[in-house]
Amino acid sequence: MKKVLLFLIDSMMPDILEQCIAAGKAPGLQFFMEKGQYIPDCVTVFPTMTASIDCSMITGVYPDQHKVPGLVWYDPDNRELVNYINGTVSVGKIGLEQCAKNVLFDLNERHLSRDVKTIHEELEENGRISGSINVIAHRGHKQHKVSLPPLLDVATGFTLREKISGPTLMSLGTLVKPGLFRPIVWNFSQSAWEGYGINDTHAIDVLIEVVKSGQQPDFTLIYLPENDRKLHRAPGEAVQHLADVDKELVRFLDIYPSWDQVLKENVCIFVSDHGQTLIGESKEHDIDLESLLSSYAILRLGAKVSEKDEVVLCNNERMTYLYPLVEGEGMDVVDAVSGDERIDLIAWKEGEKVRVMRGGSRESMCFWKAGTYQDVYGQGWSCEGDLQVLDVRLVGNELHFDAYPDAFARLYGALFAQEAPVIVLTAAPGYEFVSEASPTHLGGGSHGSLHKRDSLVPLLVAGSSRRFKYPARVVDLKAFILEELNVPVPGQ
Ligand SMILES: [Zn+2]
DSSP states (O other), rough: OEEEEEETTTTHHHHHHHHHHTTTTTTTHHHHHHHHEEEEEEEOOOOHHHHHHHHHHHSSOOOOOOOOOEEEEEETTEEEEEEEOOOOHHHHHHHHHHHHHIIIIIIIIIIOOTTTTTTTHHHHHTTTTTTESSSOOOSSSSEEEOOOOOOHHHHHGGGSSSSSEESSSEEEETHHHHOOSOOOOOGGGGGGGGGOOOOOOHHHHHHHHHHHTTTOOOOOEEEHHHHHHHHHHHHGGGHHHHHHHHHHHHHHHHHSSHHHHHHHHHEEEEEEEEEOOOOOOSSSGGEHHHHTTTOOOOTTTTTOTTTTEEEEEEEEOOOOOOOOOOOOOOHHHHHHHHHOEEEEEEEEEETTTEEETTTTTOOEEEEEEEEEEOTTOOOEEEEOOOOOGGEOOOOOOOEEEEESTTHHHHHHHTTSSSSOOOOEEEOTTOOEEOOOOOOOTTSSSESSSSSHHHHHEEEEEEOOOOOOOOOOGGGGHHHHHHHTTTTTTTOO
């Protein structure tokens, strides 16, 4: 049986991948594309933010089931803002201790639902060995010690030394090191300035050592983050950023006697978590949430929720969760933002139903689970109202989506990740939300929305005798990999 390697390249986009290969700048990815199956329009998870997508990738379900709503969200039960680290300014305000605890411990051990199993749990319960390199969602059946760099150790009051769980092979930069093999020689990629080893070079260094050690797990998920960071700042050089990733992949390919040998021993899968949208250069491309909601008392970052707070803002770049704290004020909050045409979609729950409208318009539509209409993934739905709001086309009983891929299941997934009343906003192409201390990307790239530019990612599968089913979704990767490793897929 071949091993499976899943490479997650942050913000890799199909058009850039194709341009990069056409320019001869991605020999590694070109090799895999020529040897395998290429799907340019795989649908990812909403919100199009890495944290919730990683959780979907390893559990095979949308956030309504795995319960991690986004990168930034509000937990009404514990009355706390959850932030898995989105930029140094907001981390500074919320507190490094809180953010580091959220991402290192809470995400996997508290927030990610125990009602779903991760691919690592599923594989290791079936006698396979699983591995995770630099992925923030990594829950598994083995405990691993965290060794924090001194700065973070002091900042977090030494509280994070408790063990975190993961698969047998677990690597998280310099914080969690696999004990399988000789230590990797220290280099600049492990320094604090490079995200404590959460970078491409370190991930590939670890992967190379894993393969050379002769103890490669049956499945390994490898996260390569740098393409995303560079694209946020300099989207015009997208081809070069992906070419840089390819150099790292070639470094891995070159440890084998031939590149063909890689595919004799492994099924190699390449996917992205989301795309990016260009943000305009002028200030009006920042949608200032606090000025739109100026008549409400908004929870300040780092403050405890008090009686006087009326709304909590959770800004996920091109998507935002608004939590009305006062009973019955939800529709007033919708009214406060609905006049702005820079807001693309406004969606909220009405009982079991989802209501959606567009910014600057009064037209709305509504959809709910079960019914006579079927989407292309076989899920049944009912809907009524102006279907153009979500660019839905009905062909007989079939639902077809275009501007917003898998729109119903993905919006439902975000809104029903929590029971609390919540309003979802997305920004129109070219725009992004700003709020207290949020990162901004005027003239750069951003993501988070339901729109296809943020939502369609390339998927490459090489070395497998099977075809990935089409149309493809990121949530279908788990079942494909379990089947590849002869492990029964739950529910099939
Ligand atoms: Zn990003």
